[in-house]
Amino acid sequence: MVVPRTVDAGAEAVAVCAGFDVPVLSRGGGTSLAGQCTNAAVVIDWTKYCNRLISVDAERGTCVVEPGIVLDELNRLLEPHRLKFGPKPSTHSHCSLGGMIGNNSCGASAQAYGKTVDNVRRLEVVTYDGTRCWVGPTSDDEFQAIVAAGGRRAELYRGLKEIIDRYLMDVRQGYPAIPRRVSGYNLDSLLPENGFDLARALVGSEGTLVTVLRAELDLVPVPPYEALLVLGYPDICSAADDVPRLLEHGRPTQVEALDGRMAELMREEGAYLDSLDQFPSGESWLLVQFSGDSQADVDEQGRALLRALGRCVEDGTVAFSDDPRREEKLLRAREAGLGVTARPPDGRETWEGWEDSAVPPERLGDYLRDLKRLFEEFGYGLSSLYGHFGQGCVHTRVPFELKSAEGVAAFRDFLGRAADLVVSYGGSLSGEHGDGQARGALLRRMFGDRLVAAFGEVKALFDPGNRMNPGKVVTPHGVDDNLRLGPHWRPRTVATHFGYPDDQGSFAQAVMRCVGIGNCRSHRGGVMCPSYRATGEEEHSTRGRARLLFEMLEGHTDSTVADGWRSTEVRDALDLCLACKGCKSDCPVGVDMATYKAEFLAHHYAGRPRPAAHYSLGWLPVWARLSRLSPRLVNAVLHAPGLSRTGKLVAGVAAEREAPAFAEQSFLQWWRARGTPQPEPGDEKTVVLWPDTFSTFFHPNVARSAVRVLEDAGFRVVVPAQAVCCGLTWISTGQLGMAKRVLLRTVEVLRPWLAAGTPIVGLEPSCTAVFRADAPELLPDDQDVQRLARQFRTLSELLLHHADGWQPPAIGRAATVQTHCHQHAVLKDDADRELLRRAGIDAEVLDEGCCGLAGNFGFERGHHDLSMAIGEQGVLPAVRDTPPGALVLADGFSCRTQIEQGGTGRRAMHLAEALALGLDTPHLPAHLPEKLISRPAPSPGDARMATVVALTAIAATVGPVYALFRRRRGRGPALPHTP
Template identity: 75%
Template sequence: MTPPDMSGLESALCAEVDGEVRFDAGSRGAYATDGSNYRQVPLGVVVPRTVEAGARALSVCARFDAPVLSRGGGTSLAGQSTNTAVVIDWSKYCTRLISLDPERRTCVVEPGIVLDELNRQLAGHKLQFGPKPSTHSHCALGGMIGNNSCGASAQAYGKTVDNVRRLEILTYDGQRAWVGPTPPDERARIISGGGRLAEIYGGLDRIAAEYLADIRRGYPKIPRRVSGYNLDSLLPENGFDVAKALVGSEGTLVTVLRAELDLVPVPPYQSLLVLGYDDICAAADDVSRVLEHCSPSQLEALDGRMAELMREEGAYLDSLNVLPEGDSWLMVQYSGDSQEDVDEQAHALLRAIGRGAKDADVAFSDDPEREQKMLRAREAGLGVTARPPDDRETWEGWEDSAVPPERLGDYLRDLKDLFDEFGYDHPSLYGHFGQGCVHTRIPFGLRTAEGVADFRRFVERAADLVASYGGSLSGEHGDGQSRGELLTRMFGERLVTAFGELKALFDPTNRMNPGKVVHPHPVDGQLRLGPSWRPATPATHFDFPEDAHSFDRAVMRCVGIGNCRSHSGGVMCPSYRATREEEHSTRGRARLLFEMLGGHADSAIKDGWRSTAVRDALDLCLACKGCKSDCPTGVDMATLKAEFMAHHYEGRIRPMAHYSMGYLPVWARLSRIAPALANSALHAPGLARLGKRLAGIDEARSAPVFAEESFVQWWRTRDHEKPDPADPRTVVLWPDTFSTYFHPSIARSAVRVLEDAGFRVAVPTEPVCCGLTWISTGQLPVAKKVLSHTLGVLRPYLEAGTPVIGLEPSCTAVFRADAPELMPADQDVQRLAGQVRTFAEQLVHHAPDDWRPPQLARQATVQTHCHQHAIMKFDADRELMRRAHLDAEVLDEGCCGLAGNFGFERGHHEVSLAVAEQGVLPAVRAAAPDSLVLADGFSCRTQIEEGGTGRRALHLAEVLALGLDGNLPSDHPERLADRPPEPSRTARWATTAAAAALPAGVALGLRLVRRRS
């Protein structure tokens, strides 16, 4: 369906559309897939700056006969947001809440606004949009309308279709109108007016009349019928609602430009009742009884298989630990205007079903935090089941069927029998059981011809099964390509014919998201994998032990869930939050790496490791590792980036920043020759600017100041006896580059606190390094050599089992995560990974029972280092601060933005600060003057100090050491911290003068030599 004049199409879009027009390989690769099994490389991507620009883009595409696909968050699980078409991405700019009427409880929005962002703006009016799918942090309202999204809250508020009042639509041929409920007299007026709109309404009138009996008879009478077009909305008893008829049409009929939505009050009180059962079928059997006795706002279920997967992964354990006894659970949530009322609803249900609140298989809570903890286990279902710990690949394809709730238990038994028949071992079953909707991911064999054939046979059999129960192929995720071909099995030939007539009425040339729902591509066509997929299997530096030692399997951890596109909370993904660009999300980068593997003949990326498109997408990756912990499937983009750069620059000149920042530990050691001179040179007017330019450093960045005396120099002069490595009190304090050469007061403070706790401290005095800066710049062979040397120095301690205490989180994370993947066969590396601890871990878990930290009694604003968040976690730090009586506000607003070398490199400063302004800098500016600002990471402290906060952040070791001295000052306690000062103005100018005089002196000397000769 590629239009003949592609260059003309691109030129016209660039000339006529106010927005970003991208037909490059990188953009096309990033949009080639969604959250489904399917892959279609788009013709190009348009990111309109306004709704009117988006409408103009559609007009240009129509002129060139180019197919069009509207896209929001791109999280679709049925293939409806991937197509060989011009993709119009509304999610970057078209995100406004246009108007709000709190009295009528309505609002008008643009299609790209994210659900959580909309609800955040509505919160002040105590209103919300009712449906809330699990992707609420990043799904766009336009996508929700296109998909007819639901979520757990649909139990109370219905599907998206039940909450849409009017839509402003645009057809492919240019007809634009607001549509909604249309009484007969208004229809007659529109039809009598003539023109394209009259043709559309006349056609709708005819379809509704001709298929009236079929619609009434053929549509399942269940709460979660999402499959098919909403022809039932055109019935007289439903008000001939054209807007509702178009909801769920997946962009195959019209483009939605704006939407008027109904809103609901935010319930002020909630409670949660969790009921345990012997198995998931027993839980399903009890749904009807539960609904008979109450009207919950949510009725969710999860099974023992999901809980088992979580325990194996070590994920969501805090959620599992508060669930009652049982192998499967129903979660019944109540909402209301008073706590007494919602609590009584829960207790009334317990009385009705013969259970008590204190029974072992019952858990009740009206504490919001505990409720969210329990519900989090259910909401995490897709991520947990998408990549099980046993490394099986599971896929969508039959992940959201729905049946009448009263028949759910029997349906699950038959579905499990079908799993067994096909050898699909033990898929998890969970979902929105109160509405009969079941979620699962199945280990289809989509890499082989036999596996794909089984996949087709299974979904055909499953479609017949759900139809026999009076159910729906889709109860939430839509039809797209996954179920479009199966609709006849559910609706019959006549209704599917009616769907085709509706499609022909709105889109007679089949250019709106073609191949989805109507005239669909085969269910086993355009697969992301498929039997013909033959990816490259390159040799790698990292071992990827959790991915069957395979780079391509590590890349394929991304299944398109899209959590990396969230706008707040957690760490992932800072570059997306700053740019709102798909290519700069974890998902977008993973998609490009997938294309780079070259498994398909039409891969957008043709140049493998040398790809500039992949390099450019990875350039703004901060390597924060937030995705390793925050991504539901554990994508580790920092490691993938390092691997890519190692190959991309192999045998080539690298960017200068890779030498200046990558070799920072070397330059830091050389600074010991003359630290004052080094500082003056790095800050001298003119000279510093020239040096930054040559080194690839952004001119807006200040060079860090070297300490006059390094930590190791101080340690050598200290009167101490070298401890025995075998002594259980001995710990090795790791002298990382940052705590040794830039902020040695941190390491000195750590020595003092550790010794106060009864430990005997050892410090390696010869040059050692973890290799972090070489890893982050992709210089992996050098990193291995550095690590090998370090292991030799540490060997006596490693063999004795001596703990190694890290102060800099990024260096500690290297020992615990990166080094074992780089050198998997090295026994010392494995020992080090097991023996390295954070400062807080050592004091919380291994200090003598009678040791107490100093009592600080202060408020603290705390920035967690991203690598600590991802690898070591922050639990021990929270506990240590609690014991020290610190009232800590631990920020949940992501990366600081500096991210080691990233924020120093030329071209990154603007993004670096944009990331910081998302959370950490505003929070620090708002901190009370007498509070502490804590940040264990050198990058975090630097960004806070240079980010216009007027504050200096301290390491937790410094704070505890200051506490040992007594009371901290009441105002700006960080004044007591020892930091190397910048060189004086006189020293800086003297260095500039000396540098300027040097060439003149050399020239004069040469002249004198010539005269004498």
Template identity: 65%
Template structure:
């Protein structure tokens, strides 16, 4: 087989021979499969190029071996970090080297010199957490700090809000260990003129490179001085200004921001800065975003802030409409354009003094309506969320067409920003683009914006090209840079001549020739680039498949494809801490097992073009493999900034993939659990005996597709519904003011009925009269999670009929199993998007805590005063139901909860029981839950409302977790 590279001068690659030799030479992972290639086919940009292969090296030396092998086969190479680039520099027809899975070590720290040495795959937040004990950090902090890698930051010359104080990445690099395509491996850094002479005199490849760099500098000195704008956010082009040091040159600085087109970084020595212990934030309101830009020079004249950011009114509107960080908006002062100014110091007083100095210099005070001040870190974080929500809120904005990158980070001198914005707004009008949301790093004159380019039609693509050409001329006329943060890649590569002129662009080509004369390092980017309207992910030939689906996708115009398109590559699903998303990525470190990777494969599946690696639609085994490790935790539904709901997409795919086909055994054994539970209630002791009998149980697990590492939960001797019938007390009628219906979910009903009994007592103590459905009912969860959507729909229809009298009367229904409650609150909308009965159920289905906080006739007593509790939140509660009511009830009861921000417990319903998932399931639990349990007193209180969570806790620790109902139960047993 041969891969077509698509660029003149680069031959076709014999992929069969390349794969054979890579597998022989590289100890890491070598992938030529369609799933891996599809997952890496794009970044966060408008561009798409399917790679030749993906290599995941185990060490920097392993990566060097991979590149040497590629050189022997004349194969292009692309080094990749977090894959969030907006210019297309992380997509290419090349062998992708992904450094992030294994090459992520902090190798050394010198606190005295404030330096450290790192491998390229180390994530910025992970680095800063490790440096925190030294009181140090790496200065630049882009918004992707939770998942961007240091190697990627070096490749893009990343900045972020903190660059206002600490500069760009290039300003914080001491030395780089690099590898050229030709095989030179060495450390590069700044050299004085005498050191440069000595290096040249030593000869060899290092001497040659430095001699040619010196000659390039001397030939183009005047052009570099004339064409490089004197602004803080010039990221476009190569850093030829690093050759113009007062004494010598800096080859490491030259390579920063070169986007992997010159050499590969194997290790880096970074310069560090002290952490700022105390911060204060002031938000200033203005009449509009342009007026806010005009005020930037006045702010900078008063102080050197930590950050100086801006948010415009359109962005605030989008955030409010999309429900993103809405509480942040409540903290904004009056205005229709805002500047966020953060100061800092060694004390609260120092941080506040900066705020007061600024306000005094601007003739303002803290009491004015257009001023909001905070030195509370939590409040500051909430206020800054409005700014950080920018990319998510503008990706698919309400009231506007889809918006795209392409001109998202231009930068000008800060004192010309207001004039630039006026001209840019006029250019939007000239090209017929609805006014997009403006925001950005205004202290550095850097503007962020996503524009409603029409990239799905020929005329739309032509208009896009015309716009970026005019915009490039406009920013150059203001003395600015095409890119102030995200680099050039393909989006701006061919426009560089409009900013720098032909002579400096010629120097770029000569620099490329010094390091990569054969054009094999990320070819077609920056130098001799692809056109800006080439290799588009959409484009005029975009013909996506729009299949009929089982689910309705009401938030995506009833279109599965539109749901998949929600993923714009932000990459929050690749974070290592905080929130729920994405447990399988955290367990595996695999792109194709991240939410983004799965969305990319689904996009390829539906692309509808012949060049996609995914060619067999719903039957694709590559997509099936990627989705197999999705826990359906729904964490992405809440934690993904654009609301990707991979659990729903997985259910749809499974339904289509196995349509008219035999399913895995676990889909029958676990998917049909509610039916088995109904059968087991007639002889639970016998069923339990069979399920746990030596020999028989093992055979049964193999036949059922269940992992041998799990014990089947035991059926209760008497189910809750049976106990309720024997209770024989009078029930309320539908519509009674004090009535509630307690939902008897399968798990509580058949396995842990004592929790339902406790919930009844809690509700009755709160003044409710409780009713319970007595006939078999189910939410259909196990059929949904295994993609048996037709059956799930029928089960839910029957359930809705049972609940109809209560729902029509407005009686609340209380769920005590979060996953089942989430079905009624969320999945019913996907299954029955236009059904009014389902909508009424969604409106009246409550968690136990919600019923107690918002509807209870009586106030609960402090049942467990001054009790510490470790709390594991169920993923579906985090993603769908919310947890604020639970926190309120816990406080009222006297609990002091430590709520784990831990992600999924790893069991996730059927997932952790299925054969082949056990290792990943336990790795998810080891992320935070099990370590926290090991650090908790075995007699201490552990709360977990989810049946899966309690089961995993019992399996992996010595603790028995309790449901909130057990803790609040007025007849509870002692908790300790």
């Protein structure tokens, strides 16, 4: 793997490879579905450093870019010019322009702007033998000048001219005249009538001919107004039948489709329901978008099309929107196609291979009927059909059975039959994703012997040694060669701590959820993957980690990860996983790397000492309870310059971190001193307030404020009298045996309230998420754990849905709100947003990703710099930009700590604190008194400090010593019953 810092360094890397005669694979985002980015080669990844927008010529409507720039980042940089790059694949948040050029990518907007090939003006390329030049359309005079200059470049141009002259009629007659032909080399761009355009001829060549160093691109204006029409149909074939009429009577910029099977999968998975709720009646739908210079223009385009179709806006099968937010929501359901169909809830695995065939739009309906019959013949009948129907491009994921010889043989036979079918319709094997290894061996069926021979001659001219991404397009590998699974795949069966209920109880099945979509490589919005956003390294993306875990399972004899659970490679890759759970929600196929990491750590350290931080931070609930012996002394030690440095070193804590101070009076001490009568279980207005470690021992004002708010809402609050814990810190450090024991004891304490159906209210999102997600997976057969998951509420959920008639105080302030990652991933924040609205809080809910602290992660030695880098990517600057009169709200202890320690000059509040202040102060002052949200400060030490230091050192080392003497797996001490 080469990660060049400049394009010149990338060109030099190619020269080094040529010197050693080794293959080269030039890669962008690595999302190619057809296997273009898989090979035995030196991989050049351009995305980390070579990602600049070099120049923009707004008057000419062009720009020059480096190959690693991501499409969304390019369009963001072009916003001031009101320009954009037209083609927009569904992977727009992370696909690179170099990859789009390599695959000739398209996307939904190709209806208006064409494929990538139609938007490339010039390319700077380097060949394997080192010839470097800019290429583009070539006039006769320029061609003669290049040939006259001699050298390797002249040889290439002369050779291409001879090839195109020799195969002139074959190219003119053998390329299907359809809008979505992506298969094969673009020899048609070399035709005289097309200007002998070498740049466009190289687009879509999948890195088999040259390495692209820079690209000059054509840009298009950003349309000022858009509208979207959604039409319902009884089935996907009848929807396809209507496409020619749409194109005849309208000028849409997008014509997208999805079928009832895809909608069914969304409902089963509980995904994109807010999008589906906007759809009109029907079993399949066309989404038709219009663009124009005025709202009246786009609205009239939609109405005119409806009149031509004999429909109107009032029809139940019609939905019309000119609201950009609603349009985005509707289109999001279509963009979700690959993720939704990749891993259906029924457990069947679906795969690419025939996922983007294309035919003339006027023949699309009949093609789909024949394709569905072919699916039925092979037993693939539940395949969803969707895609870019305005250009005749059909997407699908087929449930190929790739783990047996019979299944692989059927896969091979199906692809041959499907290729013959699409060719009979005058179509293309690929309408968007390219050929790669999945379809390269089928090109002869589409183009015939002569054109395939022409491809071979072009390849031999540019790359006579077959060193550029070999095995693609020319002399391709077979469609069933190098399968990820195949009949020889035999992964180890491993006993696990988590139950993996959505993956048939299989860790291997869970790991295989990742199908390489690459949303974890996005740069903005959502939560995942914070470590990748900071490092730019594939190893630290969710996808990279999932791949390593797959290799770890030793499914093939040549697996690159040989040590199984003891693998240091996997450990190192997982070390920078923040366990933020962002992937659980933001990954289209629901990869949950936080759970996989906890599982791995449990096995990796089984029967041997762990890192010191696993004992100091992983056992934090115990140390927090022990702090009650003398919290002032503990705070003094934690903050005394010399002593704290030594303690952090012993405990494996980052020296740069300031230890949060323990409260002098914990919430439980305050609660007991308050003497509140405890109602009996079963009282309908009783709620159990969960005393999490953070709201109890560090920020007790959060819990006290929650009591104030809950009582104002008419609830009778109960706090467990015995010690309870969710086990979060043990889960995040992979001490799962201990976590189970903690949870079982907690369930025992809560049993009367569980039996009575009493709601339990959590204030710390990470703890609440444990009960809603982790605990049911750790103890899937325990009915009380399942009850606990159902009865656990966030504060906002309880106040909105169970506090009859209660209205929150009218706070009337602006607020910057950081949503905890676990809340984003597991709990969602809809209730919080609504409660904020009812309280009159003008909330700017940040979409800036993880804060970077993420529980124990940001405190562990070696993580501080990355933790701060993640915070500086969005959250911390946003807090600094918050006006002084606005609130900063963050329910997560980690988020509040990061904000306070991140140089923002602000202290964040919990929502409960804001509501409680609103109760006491109907109109909050512009600047809140600092004492109302103050955190405990350390007090000076005294003569007994040395004793406490000694106790702290013993506490930090007793765990490793104890682990050395464990003999039975999963054995460990019970949680102390310290008051």
